[in-house]
Amino acid sequence: MRRSWPRKPDPQDPEFRRAENWMNFLVHLFFFAAVNSGMWFVRTIEYADWHWVYWVSGVWGTILLLHWLYVYAIADYSPQ
Numbered sequence: 001m002r003r004s005w006p007r008k009p010d011p012q013d014p015e016f017r018r019a020e021n022w023m024n025f026l027v028h029l030f031f032f033a034a035v036n037s038g039m040w041f042v043r044t045i046e047y048a049d050w051h052w053v054y055w056v057s058g059v060w061g062t063i064l065l066l067h068w069l070y071v072y073a074i075a076d077y078s079p080q
Contacts, residue, residue, distance in 0.1 A: 014077040
């Protein structure tokens with residue numbers, strides 16, 4: 001992936017939309033990884049009895065999987 005966009009960003013450009021969707025997904029993935037690993041780290045270090053961590057990780061992971069599925073398989077990048 002390029003470090004900068006080679007031309008003026010145009011929301012109608014299919015390549016730009018694809019890159020934008022992948023960047024949004026990657027931000028979502030990295031934020032999930034940071035928050036999720038932090039929750040589990042604190043839970044482990046503090047010997048906390050946090051049963052909600054399982055639900056947060058599971059629900060958020062499912063949403064992340066659906067986000068990936070949309071970007072990878074469902075999104076239509078044909079010219080409009």
